Amino acid sequence: MAEPLITLKQVDVEFKEKTRSVHAVDHVDLTVERGDIYGIVGYSGAGKSTLVRTINLLQRPTSGTVSVLGQDMLKLDAAKLRQERRRIGMIFQHFNLMNSRTIADNVAFPLKGTKVTETTADGKKIWRKIKKSEINQKVSDLLELVGLADRATAYPNELSGGQKQRVGIARALASDPEILISDEATSALDPKTTSSILDLLAHLNQKLGLTIVLITHEMEAVKQICNKVAVMDEGRIIERGTLLQIFAQPHEQLTKDFIDTTIQIESAIAAVRKQPAVRDLQAPDQLVRLTYVGASTDQPLVATLFKTYNVTANILFGDIQILQGTPFGNLLVVLSGTQADLDRAFDYLQQSDVTVQHLSANQEGEQA
Ligand SMILES: Nc1ncnc2c1ncn2[C@@H]1O[C@H](COP(=O)(O)OP(=O)(O)O)[C@@H](O)[C@H]1O
Ligand SMILES: [Mg+2]
Known part of the structure; x- marks a missing residue:
């Protein structure tokens, strides 16, 4: 059964500036189900980033409701919100790595000081701080998963763009999230590297059951791995459906234009x-x-x-x-x-x- 992991209802975001206000997201409804790779495609300025930032409340909506993994996000206190955010990983166009730290340290960063559960000899479950050895093991598993096992001690500047994004993905997965939000994660990469990063995301979707929301201005990326797609324009979702529905029967001109970019x-x-x-x-x-x-x-x-x-x-x-x-x-x-x-x-x-x-x-x- 399809289980809704993300439900946005009538989400609206208005940025009020001195002289004008920008209606970045205009009453959007969106449901992402477990296991989806949900593509959100649109031109720059369409409101994609603002929309996905409401999922983990990096952006609070002006109005509307945000439900993620069964939680009403707008009702959580600060501590609970921090906890929920760990279940939603995020990767970005510019990787956002710490250049003075090794690859392993970048991936380890979100794990430092976190707590893990342990079952004691008499069967009690207790929370304790994560051990250094456990962090090391986890980091090495994650680097293995993204194909960078041999680069643990390198620094970000020594890596190619594609490798940097692999580090970004490993770091985003450190807290074992159930959802990964990818905001233009391949937009700075050449086509071949883009394709290999998309393949990695599809692999993680299959292997870990990771649900992915993929923001992009490239329909080619959507076509490669998404099972569903929404087209965004001026803050609104103007068309949505399964990938096949959208490619078979696009109704909006903008959707048709995006599809046409994939076949030249x-x-x-x-x-x-x-x-x-x-x-x-x-x-x-x-x-x-x-x-x-x-x-x-x-x-x-x-x-x-x-x-x-x-x-x-x-x-x-x-x-x-x-x-x-x-x-x-x-x-x-x-x-x-x-x-x-x-x-x-x-x-x-x-x-x-x-x-x-x-x-x-x-x-x-x-x-x-
Ligand atoms: N913090 C902000 N303050 C004011 N305007 C913003 C802010 N963030 C985004 N916007 C505006 O909201 C609109 C949508 O932006 P964005 O969500 O970044 O679009 P996209 O990710 O599709 O390129 C744009 O007009 C942008 O200038
Ligand atoms: Mg954006």
């Missing part, structure tokens, strides 16, 4: 328009983009168009990726046939859950 469709369309098959296009033939998720891929679309509808499909560009184990396809094709056959073919495509977008044969045509 704009440059593909520009290239296709230069091809003779498109340049010399005669009506009623037309250039279309076909988008489909899952089952429709298995259908021999092109063959059916020809056999049943007498429409030929000349594929000029194709991109098929696997999302959560399900194919997500984008084709740019020229469809040829009589107008009546084309109309019937479009009905068939729609019934097969294939999204058809009509494109003009040239850029000028689109602007007209």
Whole structure:
């Protein structure tokens, strides 16, 4: 059963400044369930960081309720809040490591002075301060987990960006959190390193059952590991769903734009328009983009168009990726046939859950 770990209800954050006020988060409802890797995507300034900072109350909402791991966060006293925050790890774009301390010391830092439970010989449970040897063991386990076992005595400046973020992740996991909030954690990294950090997060999600909230302005990151996604704009969540729902049926233009960044469709369309098959296009033939998720891929679309509808499909560009184990396809094709056959073919495509977008044969045509 899906268990809600984070429930935000009508969370609102207004920053009041002397001359103006900024409505950073506008009455947001959000539920994150155990085991989710929940992506929140949006442009800079959309309110993503402010929103996730309300989860551990680094940012107190102006109004609304915040429930995390069964606790009403706004009702906790300072001590209890500190305790709850340890169950919510956080990683950042700029790593926030202490440069004068070794990697091991950075990871050990949140463990210093913490308490652990112990069962005594007569079966009583007692709290005691964590021992130095236990910290050392824990740090070495964490560094092993993030693939940095051999860098314990190095200093942050000796590490690459990807390695620094691995340290950030190890440090965030030191208090055995159930939730990890990643705020643009890969935004300072090159694509290959980004991908390896995302793989690590997905691995931790599986191995530790860690629930992850992933803030990013890159849909590519969401696509790689998230099972759910919310799109944020001007303080509001404008669209949300499972990854497949969002990719299969985006409703908002902003969502479509974010998805398109992951397939470089704009440059593909520009290239296709230069091809003779498109340049010399005669009506009623037309250039279309076909988008489909899952089952429709298995259908021999092109063959059916020809056999049943007498429409030929000349594929000029194709991109098929696997999302959560399900194919997500984008084709740019020229469809040829009589107008009546084309109309019937479009009905068939729609019934097969294939999204058809009509494109003009040239850029000028689109602007007209
Ligand atoms: N402490 C603050 N004081 C005033 N305005 C803020 C503060 N923090 C964020 N903002 C404003 O709130 C809006 C959302 O910011 P932020 O949550 O950082 O967006 P994002 O993380 O999506 O880039 C922006 O207009 C930003 O300038
Ligand atoms: Mg931000």
